[in-house]
Amino acid sequence: MSSQAPRDLLDSLFRAALAAADPLVRTPLFLPSPPRGRTVVAAFGKAAAMARAVEDHWHGPLSGLAVTRYGHGLACRRIEVIEASHPTPDAAAVTAAERMLVLAANLGEDDLLLALASGGGSALMTLPAPGLTLDDKRSVTQALLASGAPIAEINTVRRHLSAIKGGRLALAAAPAAVETLVISDVPGDNPAQVASGPTLPDRTTPQDALDVLARWKVAAPARVREHLQAAGPPLLPDDPAFMHVRPPRVIATAHDALRAAAAACPAGIVPVMLSAALEGAAAEVARSQAQMARTIAAAGLPARPPAVILSGGETTVAVRNPQGRGGRNTHYLLALAIALDGHPAIHAMACDTDGVDGTQDNAGAVVGPDTLARARALGLDPTAMLQANQAYDLFERLGDLVRTGPTRTNVNDFRAVLILPA
Numbered sequence: 001m002s003s004q005a006p007r008d009l010l011d012s013l014f015r016a017a018l019a020a021a022d023p024l025v026r027t028p029l030f031l032p033s034p035p036r037g038r039t040v041v042a043a044f045g046k047a048a049a050m051a052r053a054v055e056d057h058w059h060g061p062l063s064g065l066a067v068t069r070y071g072h073g074l075a076c077r078r079i080e081v082i083e084a085s086h087p088t089p090d091a092a093a094v095t096a097a098e099r100m101l102v103l104a105a106n107l108g109e110d111d112l113l114l115a116l117a118s119g120g121g122s123a124l125m126t127l128p129a130p131g132l133t134l135d136d137k138r139s140v141t142q143a144l145l146a147s148g149a150p151i152a153e154i155n156t157v158r159r160h161l162s163a164i165k166g167g168r169l170a171l172a173a174a175p176a177a178v179e180t181l182v183i184s185d186v187p188g189d190n191p192a193q194v195a196s197g198p199t200l201p202d203r204t205t206p207q208d209a210l211d212v213l214a215r216w217k218v219a220a221p222a223r224v225r226e227h228l229q230a231a232g233p234p235l236l237p238d239d240p241a242f243m244h245v246r247p248p249r250v251i252a253t254a255h256d257a258l259r260a261a262a263a264a265c266p267a268g269i270v271p272v273m274l275s276a277a278l279e280g281a282a283a284e285v286a287r288s289q290a291q292m293a294r295t296i297a298a299a300g301l302p303a304r305p306p307a308v309i310l311s312g313g314e315t316t317v318a319v320r321n322p323q324g325r326g327g328r329n330t331h332y333l334l335a336l337a338i339a340l341d342g343h344p345a346i347h348a349m350a351c352d353t354d355g356v357d358g359t360q361d362n363a364g365a366v367v368g369p370d371t372l373a374r375a376r377a378l379g380l381d382p383t384a385m386l387q388a389n390q391a392y393d394l395f396e397r398l399g400d401l402v403r404t405g406p407t408r409t410n411v412n413d414f415r416a417v418l419i420l421p422a
Helices: 006-020 023-030 050-057 091-105 134-147 151-160 168-173 206-215 222-230 254-263 282-299 328-340 371-377 382-387 391-398
Strands: 039-044 063-069 079-084 112-118 177-183 249-252 270-273 307-313 346-352 364-367 413-419
Touching (some): 006 254, 050 063, 134 151, 151 206, 282 413
Parallel strands (some): 039 063, 039 112, 270 307
16 A cells, blocks of 8 residues: 555556656657658647657658647747647637648648647637638537537537548648548547547538537527538548548557556555546536445445546536536536545546646646535535536635646546545
């Protein structure tokens, strides 16, 4: 059994998970051979630091453009780095997409477009389809994010409203070769879902996008519906446009991160690995994991304490209070604390691996046996604050937020529930 304090132990597991998804370490292991001609990098997403890793290990001509979230850039010498808004796109995201298409269109058959894709790229590289505006895409994105829709369905809509996603960047690069390296933030690690797949074929249809809007009751602008109703078929895998596109390679995943966290557990602490691709409402996931933790504490099943339950994936939160603060990880933790009701042997941490939970300045937070009592002593009502999407405010008052700053990677959420001996 480790002598570390519970919070320090949980933090060490989170740091091990982040290290396993470090783009500066993972990217060089998967670099292709240089082409006969030029190599142009197109890096998009919160792990656009992959561009720096390419620069540090590339032999031969190299240029390109990387776009990442404001404050998450990493300076490069030969690749330009720009920053844009996330999760709602802005004009800088449109500029990035337009410039990426121009770079791709100027390549020849001896050249290589090296696409470096990571989560967040759907917002950070945005180009509305003809007839649509940035405001159209912003309003649809905001409504989908607030609805609680899973990321795969959100990205289905994004692809069919875009002039660059769903393989259109690869189409612009023809006849140059296209190589795609992916740091995955999507449950299941389908590379075509990461950043909405600008260099990969799309197996969904415009009708699928309309179905998503209907399922989540999103009142999209009339232009958006008219576009989807009139849109042609997507670029399918057998389209000649993809003859020059090599199979994508996923270089870091949530599963990699969880395995690293499990390996970092001190001697005597049993890691209980759940899925790295959990989805569903954050509060429901919390209640399920609280029950599992209680069973471990009481019956030693499926492991005897001390043990730690590890899981990843991307939960969702339906936003009831637009003025509320808190992402899915703080929401999960507050629901977990309520379900545990001060259990004396259970502690937990939940963080987004990109360092940003929702739109706030924290990666996540921690809870312990005294979380609810301390909150109530400050006059806070944990249940009411959960319902009002105010988890951030509660953990801020308690001093229990986890702030990492930009991690420059993104393999989704990291959750660890520590069960100590009674």
